[in-house]
Amino acid sequence: MAYFVSTLAPRYPGDAILGAERAASGLDSAALSRHLLVRDNFLARQERVLNVLRAERLFRKEYVMNLSRPERYHLGLARAKAIRRLGKKHDWDHDDYNMAEYLNDEPSPFFLHMTMFATTIREQGSAAQNKFWMPETLSHDIIGCYAQSELGHGSNVKGLETTATWDPATHEFQIHSPYLTASKWWNGGMGRTATHAIVVAQLLLPRNPHLPASPDAWAADAEDYVSHGPHPFIVQIRHLVSHQPLPGIVVGDIGPKYGYASMDNGYMLFDRVRVPKSAMLSRYAEISNDGTLLRRGHPKMVYGSLTFVRAQIVMHARLVLARAVTVAVRYCAVRRQFGDRDRDRDHDGERHADAPTSSMSCQTEKNDVQGESATSELQVLNYPTVQIRVLPLLATTFALHYTGEYMYSLYHGSRETIEKGDFGPIAALHSASSGLKSLCTTLAADGIETCRRAMGGHGFGGGSGLVGLNADTHPRISKRWTVEMDGRPIPSRRRHGVNISTPSYLSKPTVEGDNWMITQQVAAYLIKKTTYCIDNPTLVPQDPTEELLHTYLRNRTRHIPLTFIAADGSIDDDSIVRIFAWRTAALAYAAYEKRVREKKPWTSLMIQLHNLSHAYSFYILVANFHSALSSSSVMSLFHPTPSVLRTCFRLFSLHTLSQFSTSFLLTDAISREAVETLDGRILELMQELRPHAVKLVDAWAIPDWLLDSALGRYDGKVYEDLFDRAHRQNPLNDTTFNVDWRSDEIVLGSGDGGKHLLAKL
Numbered sequence: 079m080a081y082f083v084s085t086l087a088p089r090y091p092g093d094a095i096l097g098a099e100r101a102a103s104g105l106d107s108a109a110l111s112r113h114l115l116v117r118d119n120f121l122a123r124q125e126r127v128l129n130v131l132r133a134e135r136l137f138r139k140e141y142v143m144n145l146s147r148p149e150r151y152h153l154g155l156a157r158a159k160a161i162r163r164l165g166k167k168h169d170w171d172h173d174d175y176n177m178a179e180y181l182n183d184e185p186s187p188f189f190l191h192m193t194m195f196a197t198t199i200r201e202q203g204s205a206a207q208n209k210f211w212m213p214e215t216l217s218h219d220i221i222g223c224y225a226q227s228e229l230g231h232g233s234n235v236k237g238l239e240t241t242a243t244w245d246p247a248t249h250e251f252q253i254h255s256p257y258l259t260a261s262k263w264w265n266g267g268m269g270r271t272a273t274h275a276i277v278v279a280q281l282l283l284p285r286n287p288h289l290p291a292s293p294d295a296w297a298a299d300a301e302d303y304v305s306h307g308p309h310p311f312i313v314q315i316r317h318l319v320s321h322q323p324l325p326g327i328v329v330g331d332i333g334p335k336y337g338y339a340s341m342d343n344g345y346m347l348f349d350r351v352r353v354p355k356s357a358m359l360s361r362y363a364e365i366s367n368d369g370t371l372l373r374r375g376h377p378k379m380v381y382g383s384l385t386f387v388r389a390q391i392v393m394h395a396r397l398v399l400a401r402a403v404t405v406a407v408r409y410c411a412v413r414r415q416f417g418d419r420d421r422d423r424d425h426d427g428e429r430h431a432d433a434p435t436s437s438m439s440c441q442t443e444k445n446d447v448q449g450e451s452a453t454s455e456l457q458v459l460n461y462p463t464v465q466i467r468v469l470p471l472l473a474t475t476f477a478l479h480y481t482g483e484y485m486y487s488l489y490h491g492s493r494e495t496i497e498k499g500d501f502g503p504i505a506a507l508h509s510a511s512s513g514l515k516s517l518c519t520t521l522a523a524d525g526i527e528t529c530r531r532a533m534g535g536h537g538f539g540g541g542s543g544l545v546g547l548n549a550d551t552h553p554r555i556s557k558r559w560t561v562e563m564d565g566r567p568i569p570s571r572r573r574h575g576v577n578i579s580t581p582s583y584l585s586k587p588t589v590e591g592d593n594w595m596i597t598q599q600v601a602a603y604l605i606k607k608t609t610y611c612i613d614n615p616t617l618v619p620q621d622p623t624e625e626l627l628h629t630y631l632r633n634r635t636r637h638i639p640l641t642f643i644a645a646d647g648s649i650d651d652d653s654i655v656r657i658f659a660w661r662t663a664a665l666a667y668a669a670y671e672k673r674v675r676e677k678k679p680w681t682s683l684m685i686q687l688h689n690l691s692h693a694y695s696f697y698i699l700v701a702n703f704h705s706a707l708s709s710s711s712v713m714s715l716f717h718p719t720p721s722v723l724r725t726c727f728r729l730f731s732l733h734t735l736s737q738f739s740t741s742f743l744l745t746d747a748i749s750r751e752a753v754e755t756l757d758g759r760i761l762e763l764m765q766e767l768r769p770h771a772v773k774l775v776d777a778w779a780i781p782d783w784l785l786d787s788a789l790g791r792y793d794g795k796v797y798e799d800l801f802d803r804a805h806r807q808n809p810l811n812d813t814t815f816n817v818d819w820r821s822d823e824i825v826l827g828s829g830d831g832g833k834h835l836l837a838k839l
């Protein structure tokens with residue numbers, strides 16, 4: 079019977095539908111791709127590295143979802159090693175490696191090695207430590223991980239319980255886990271892979287350096303020692319030949335979690351493990367021979383690089399969201415459900431016997447055996463209830479893009495000032511990047527789930543490509559590789575270039591600063607700025623935030639709520655930006671009143687502060703998108719691309735206005751009349767955008783190999799691929815089962831009485 083299914087075709091061809099979609103839009107998606115992905119030669123690099131990986135059997139994706147969790151780690155390690163070998167063979171530079179990780183699309187057990195491990199040594203190690211550790215790190219003769227979080231503490235780094243106690247007698251540190259909750263936990267690559275770890279531990283020094291205490295005395299009498307806070311130490315944790323844990327160290331993998339199957343996130347405890355003085359990374363702090371702590375340099379430099387990591391996250395978020403939206407737009411264009419209820423009626427509601435098919439449906443009709451046109455069913459992307467979930471997210475990918483570009487320029491603009499020792503720009507950068515990390519990763523993570531649901535039942539299947547995107551996609555969450563693989567340093571501009579790999583999105587709102595927690599830093603910054611502007615009403619604003627607050631303070635008492643509709647009925651884009659600015663300033667002022675004037679407890683204001691941070695970040699997204707529209711790089715794109723991007727700007731902005739209309743109304747940012755028109759305007763904008771949706775997602779140039787999605791494939795052959803995955807690529811279908819409840823046998827004819835199963839339990 080195999081011939082029967084192999085000759086069947088879908089009732090309507092997905093490739094013709096997507097072909098018609100592409101033909102109906104005049105947008106040049108290739109030119110838009112080049113505009114969006116110009117940085118670091120992205121498109122050519124993607125093509126080149128993709129060709130290498132695609133040719134390797136080890137990187138085939140077909141059967142991966144059917145592997146068990148231990149098998150996923152085996153495969154993850156095999157692929158991590160293969161990428162190293164391929165890189166050597168093809169003379170890859172760091173961007174090529176980065177691209178390979180992105181396309182491989184799963185968390186690599188080596189990931190933390192070249193990111194947090196290498197970066198921490200480079201940034202926090204002394205010159206001597208760099209000279210000693212970097213060659214071994216770059217050659218991968220040692221494999222490192224980053225052990226900061228513990229069972230009991232993650233966000234609260236000051237609360238870490240692992241101790242590093244100075245022994246004045248031997249000039250060593252004793253690394254110890256005094257409680258179960260001191261166990262290192264979650265640390266990527268530590269479970270089964272790493273030979274070395276950056277261990278962040280409380281630095282304990284004798285209270286009186288001249289009265290030597292011993293580390294053991296600390297356990298007996300904590301009074302003898304004083305904590306100087308968490309510091310990074312480099313510690314060997316496994317033997318380089320036997321790969322067994324070194325004496326005094328208990329280390330292993332923490333077990334299954336949401337996705338991340340190929341990564342060995344670990345736990346680790348120390349039983350008074352002695353490490354030399356040189357283990358403490360000492361660029362900014364060192365222990366003198368008499369046991370006193372010498373601090374040097376400016377610790378805010380480290381703060382600056384954290385800011386950079388967060389700034390990159392915005393760029394990651396756009397590609398991740400673009401991937402989910404690509405799948406949703408293509409699938410929802412191919413998928414048809416139900417006819418148009420009104421297709422037999424004219425505008426007056428009269429019925430006509432031979433009414434034409436809805437003008438909304440694609441012109442690829444073919445009469446079928448039932449006498450009814452297959453394409454008389456509507457493309458689900460034409461349903462406004464599908465559009466309202468997918469199209470604003472499509473617009474959001476571009477909003478994220480232009481703010482990512484802005485953050486990139488801002489960081490590099492400020493970097494030189496910071497490197498000269500002027501830390502002035504750090505507070506603004508840190509605040510903007512923290513707020514954007516929180517908002518953009520929330521938008522992307524929620525967006526993936528919204529896209530999945532918009533696709534109905536097939537969105538839930540493995541063929542959607544979204545299972546892996548949510549859970550297993552490579553966690554490029556951290557610092558970019560900061561050194562060439564062959565040891566050549568990367569020029570600082572490139573070192574801090576945009577990292578293209580996509581994060582594993584379920585974890586993203588939690589890692590690199592929990593999204594609900596870091597918004598407090600943004601709110602604190604805005605309250606401080608508001609206080610400053612109130613105390614100095616005549617000062618000339620020095621940055622956009624001060625400008626925003628000054629405008630608000632000057633006009634607060636005579637302000638009339640704004641509208642985004644111009645006198646001629648068109649949308650006034652400048653007013654949209656002003657509306658977002660006003661809400662932000664009004665919320666900052668309200669927070670100032672509560673905290674500074676009324677002295678309300680911080681905790682009681684937390685929800686308000688979180689909302690303030692998101693309002694500020696939305697304002698940044700809207701303002702940057704708006705100014706990009708008048709930039710030469712957008713204006714020089716051929717018609718109709720600039721106007722389609724403007725539609726995206728308006729849809730993103732008005733949809734956000736609609737979602738948070740209460741907040742905009744309560745802050746008098748927008749008039750009630752303007753809010754009443756929002757639904758209608760959003761519908762119009764979605765209709766404007768709809769013909770270009772497929773071409774717009776094409777512009778993100780996400781290869782089918784990376785999408786790994788039957789629903790989102792470029793050629794629209796959705797049903798053929800779904801059936802192929804189920805019928806030909808599903809190993810469960812290769813086994814025949816014994817379903818007789820009286821028998822213990824599970825696999826029919828195996829005669830093992832289910833022993834193979836019991837052996838695994």
Ligand SMILES: Cc1cc2nc3c(=O)[nH]c(=O)nc-3n(C[C@H](O)[C@H](O)[C@H](O)COP(=O)(O)OP(=O)(O)OC[C@H]3O[C@@H](n4cnc5c(N)ncnc54)[C@H](O)[C@@H]3O)c2cc1C
Nearest residue numbers: 224225226227231232233264265266585588589592594595
């Ligand atoms: C996939 C994954 C990979 C990881 N990899 C690593 C790694 O390689 N190395 C490493 O060291 N760590 C790693 N981590 C740990 C990660 O950094 C922490 O889990 C993260 O920082 C969150 O900290 P937490 O778990 O302590 O959350 P908690 O701080 O316990 O947060 C719990 C809840 O309390 C809220 N909360 C906490 N404090 C406050 C506050 N002050 N105000 C208001 N609300 C608050 C949070 O918003 C959250 O909702 C990883 C985690 C994951 C999930």
